[in-house]
Amino acid sequence: MATTPTAQHPQLADTSALVETLLLQVDNLISQHQLQQPLVVGIHTGGVWLAQTIAQHLQAPLGQLDIAFYRDDFSRRGLHPKVNPSSLPFDINDRHLLLVDDVVMSGRTIRAALNELFDYGRPASVKLVTLCSVNQRELPIQADACALKLDLEAGQYLQLAGPEPLQLSIIEQTAHV
Amino acid sequence: MSNPANLQLTQSGELRHFLTAEGLDRLMLERILDTADSFVVIGHQEVKKVPLLRGRTVVNLFFENSTRTRSTFELAAQRLSADVLTLDIKTSATSKGESLLDTLRNLRAMHSDMFVIRHGDSGAAHFIAQQVTPDVAIINAGDGRHAHPTQAMLDMLTIRRHKGKFEPLSVAIVGDIMHSRVARDQIHALKTLGCKDIRLVGPNTLMPNYIDSMGVSIHTDMNQGIDGVDVVIMLRLQTERMAAAFLPSAGEYFRLYGLTRQRLKQAKPDAIVMHPGPINRGIEIESAVADGPQSMILNQVGYGIAVRMAIMSMAMSGQIQQRQASASNPLSAEKRS
Numbered sequence: 055m056a057t058t059p060t061a062q063h064p065q066l067a068d069t070s071a072l073v074e075t076l077l078l079q080v081d082n083l084i085s086q087h088q089l090q091q092p093l094v095v096g097i098h099t100g101g102v103w104l105a106q107t108i109a110q111h112l113q114a115p116l117g118q119l120d121i122a123f124y125r126d127d128f129s130r131r132g133l134h135p136k137v138n139p140s141s142l143p144f145d146i147n148d149r150h151l152l153l154v155d156d157v158v159m160s161g162r163t164i165r166a167a168l169n170e171l172f173d174y175g176r177p178a179s180v181k182l183v184t185l186c187s188v189n190q191r192e193l194p195i196q197a198d199a200c201a202l203k204l205d206l207e208a209g210q211y212l213q214l215a216g217p218e219p220l221q222l223s224i225i226e227q228t229a230h231v
Numbered sequence: 232m233s234n235p236a237n238l239q240l241t242q243s244g245e246l247r248h249f250l251t252a253e254g255l256d257r258l259m260l261e262r263i264l265d266t267a268d269s270f271v272v273i274g275h276q277e278v279k280k281v282p283l284l285r286g287r288t289v290v291n292l293f294f295e296n297s298t299r300t301r302s303t304f305e306l307a308a309q310r311l312s313a314d315v316l317t318l319d320i321k322t323s324a325t326s327k328g329e330s331l332l333d334t335l336r337n338l339r340a341m342h343s344d345m346f347v348i349r350h351g352d353s354g355a356a357h358f359i360a361q362q363v364t365p366d367v368a369i370i371n372a373g374d375g376r377h378a379h380p381t382q383a384m385l386d387m388l389t390i391r392r393h394k395g396k397f398e399p400l401s402v403a404i405v406g407d408i409m410h411s412r413v414a415r416d417q418i419h420a421l422k423t424l425g426c427k428d429i430r431l432v433g434p435n436t437l438m439p440n441y442i443d444s445m446g447v448s449i450h451t452d453m454n455q456g457i458d459g460v461d462v463v464i465m466l467r468l469q470t471e472r473m474a475a476a477f478l479p480s481a482g483e484y485f486r487l488y489g490l491t492r493q494r495l496k497q498a499k500p501d502a503i504v505m506h507p508g509p510i511n512r513g514i515e516i517e518s519a520v521a522d523g524p525q526s527m528i529l530n531q532v533g534y535g536i537a538v539r540m541a542i543m544s545m546a547m548s549g550q551i552q553q554r555q556a557s558a559s560n561p562l563s564a565e566k567r568s
Contacts (some may be wrong), residue, residue: 070279128548133283135269139272174448
């Protein structure tokens with residue numbers, strides 16, 4: 055695994071600027087769709103860090119999901135033994151949700167998260183908020199708010215380090231693990 | 232393939248059957264406990280279900296009665312979203328003369344993915360995994376006097392969640408060791424997980440011969456046996472043992488080995504009391520202890536579901552990976568028909 059110098063990707067260098075951009079987009083999203091009292095739900099791990107910032111910014115309640123039990127590659131890759139408990143300390147029925155992840159790439163994590171969300175209830179709406187969107191979608195899922203769109207080569211992935219400070223970087227792997 | 236560990240694991244070391252705790256290494260037992268910890272939370276959620284085994288078929292084959300084990304296995308499979316079929320063998324075709332092998336072949340032809348087996352004969356689950364349906368994940372839910380590994384693992388989960396690390400703990404297992412299918416697996420699991428002080432407590436007539444070689448201490452005196460222990464595991468006394476003259480009477484047994492409040496004071500003040508159930512109040516345990524603050528008996532039931540969910544999902548994942556590996560290798564004898 056090798057980390058590509060972020061200098062090659064100037065937008066990544068300043069992750070905090072990306073977060074600021076995202077917060078503006080979230081504000082726009084909320085006013086554009088007139089989302090009353092939205093709830094913020096982060097996807098473990100990077101999504102939760104980001105969701106904390108967004109929830110703080112909006113003064114909104116925060117929940118978190120670990121989608122390990124909902125993955126679609128369980129029979130191929132097995133189960134990671136330590137799954138963090140999902141915690142939605144509120145009733146999601148008829149509420150507007152902001153689903154937050156650090157990066158949307160294949161879209162499979164978001165699919166799993168949506169499935170899990172609906173085990174908790176029937177929200178009025180779900181908007182997808184991600185720091186970065188990578189051009190390798192395998193499902194028809196798009197972010198509603200996204201600070202950066204990036205084209206990556208095969209074998210390259212984005213990783214968010216954190217929680218303090220948050221730092222996006224590109225990693226290269228021979229196989230996706 | 233006589234080593235049970237080999238039979239239970241895939242070529243890459245993943246669990247594919249769960250027949251006994253014997254021969255599984257510490258890493259595997261800890262992975263089971265870690266995974267079970269993750270599942271404990273599911274039981275507290277509004278929707279107590281995850282889609283891990285959706286589309287898989289689990290058949291519970293109970294050749295012996297067991298309300299608790301059967302119902303927790305059913306719930307565990309259902310909470311993993313599997314399709315579950317429970318066969319009470321007394322009412323099934325075996326009573327019409329169909330052999331066990333034919334019953335199993337029929338169930339396999341229905342493309343079942345997992346058999347949970349409880350049988351009165353020692354080695355039944357092992358035999359089925361090895362000889363009959365190697366491409367179906369087999370979970371041993373108790374075979375004769377041999378093993379009851381999911382019970383042993385739920386006991387380990389109870390101990391770990393309430394006592395932490397195993398190394399410094401003293402654990403007493405009290406009662407009918409000889410006829411217990413759980414005690415052997417408990418000893419194997421405790422030793423593998425690092426427990427140094429394992430004590431077996433009970434009358435000589437109920438101590439099996441093999442026990443000397445297992446690295447445990449044996450106590451016929453109850454007060455001495457539970458002196459200063461952190462964990463007291465009571466075993467169920469099967470009343471039919473009295474008839475077989477292993478014991479003089481239930482009253483005599485309670486006087487010598489019954490766990491009373493008074494006797495429990497010999498253990499550490501924060502010792503926990505466990506029992507696999509169903510309990511015989513007033514024979515092996517006093518009601519005030521069974522219902523008391525140190526009792527883990529009802530916690531154990533909930534942990535039993537989580538442990539069974541963990542073992543079922545791990546074995547299913549391993550079994551599927553093994554099938555895929557076999558399918559890509561045309562020379563393999565284990566290709567699924």
